[in-house]
Amino acid sequence: MADFEPRIIAFLCNWCTYTGADLAGTSRLQYPPNIRVIRLMCSGALDPVYVAKALLEGADGVLIGGCHPGDCHYQSGNYKARRRVAIMNEILEQMGLEKDRVWLRWISASEGQYFADTVTEMVEAIREMGPNPAKELWAI
């Protein structure tokens, strides 16, 4: 589907993924400008309501970035996030929403390139999926 620029909301954990994104920036790595970053202290601070809100408002994709399992700055926040995302994915699927628009990726502070690659990958995948039909939905 050409001519459609996906708009992706990215919830990034402060200690790993947000810092990795910073590194991508300071390294002057080029990647698509389609993400809107929201910094959280930890991926475990992400309540599924934020993801649901983003999707129903019409965001074409939601990226959740956190530390690799075992490396969480707060020990276990990302493990909890992982459980919650698994539950949320199941709910999105059961309720007829497109769960493939929601990506969970562990990206560390040193993985600037991986961050850039992930965003590039995600923008292309979402572009393939087309715009989120919830954009038109006023009766949510």
Next chain:
Amino acid sequence: MTVTARLEIKSSATETVAGLLRKMIEANMVDALLVPQRLPSGDNVVQSLVRDPDKFNSIDPFAPVMPVTASKLAGKVTKVGAAGRVGLVLRPCELRGFVELVKLQQASTENVITIGIDCLGTYEMTDYAQLVAEGADPTAEAVAAAAKGRVAPHEGYEFRAACQMCEYPAPGLGGGHRPDITIGLVGAEGELLIEARDDLAGTLGLTPANAPAGRAAALEKLVSERTAERDRRFDEFRAQVKGLDGLLDYFSTCIRCHNCMIACPICYCPECIFRTPTFDHTSAQYFNWAERKGAIRLPTDTLIFHLTRLNHMSTSCVGCGMCSSACPNDIPVATAFRAVAQKTQAIYDYVAGRSLKEDVPLATFREDELTALGERPE
């Protein structure tokens, strides 16, 4: 260790149970009992906390109606430890809800004796009231049918949808948590089956006996019928909600009154996000949304409410169906939530209400699970 016994029903099952409960107070096993009582109007049965043995005259534990789930009330009475020793008379969904609430630290087993009873199905409150107004005796009908192994509604009436698809008509089925005392009617051929912890059995003066021969088969048949109905309703729901439009249609009459949340035993959070100003939007917000989408439904956040509630409580949903009964617009919330809960609980091999020893999925984690989630696919 449990003792199995049978009690002869002299005048009525209700009176026989009343006698047993009275004995529990007189023998100083408990200071109070949480038990359903018939109101003087006769058209409703409410839970009560009874201390005076003389106030057992109007109890009606087998009444086929459940205005409020006793799991929630048991939570209120036992939270942080009960103020006295209390016996909780609970039908299976109430017992399972109580188990979840204990794990969520909203109820306690300290100083508690759980008395699980067979559930003979429940009507919506308005149907129950109408039956009584027509001169029927719903409890007597239900008890008589159960003795023969049948759990079925009055001619021309239906049980609540949640009951029609409930696979737990008796306490402890499916390897679930067993109460301290079980009182069984289904398939007991006109007697009461009692299963009690042996220390309690002694005090109650129960003589050991075999379980009634027909009970296991009657329960198995009932569970199998209910499971088939459950699967039928789940399939119907899943077919209906196959996209955003289907989802919207399902909740088209939702007015965000939050009654489902208020009735739900698992939704205990005083600080629920939906009780905070998070959703008290400013006028500018409404105008922005209306500008972006051309129009915006008011009140906003209808689907967010249900999606969030699912995310927060589906892993502990016991399928009591209070949500559907509470909905002023008859939205089949329980069917939707149970269908989703079946899947979210399955991710962790968890069954809500099954065991006090299993951690609630949202309160625990394992390092070696869901290992592919969050990793770049190969």
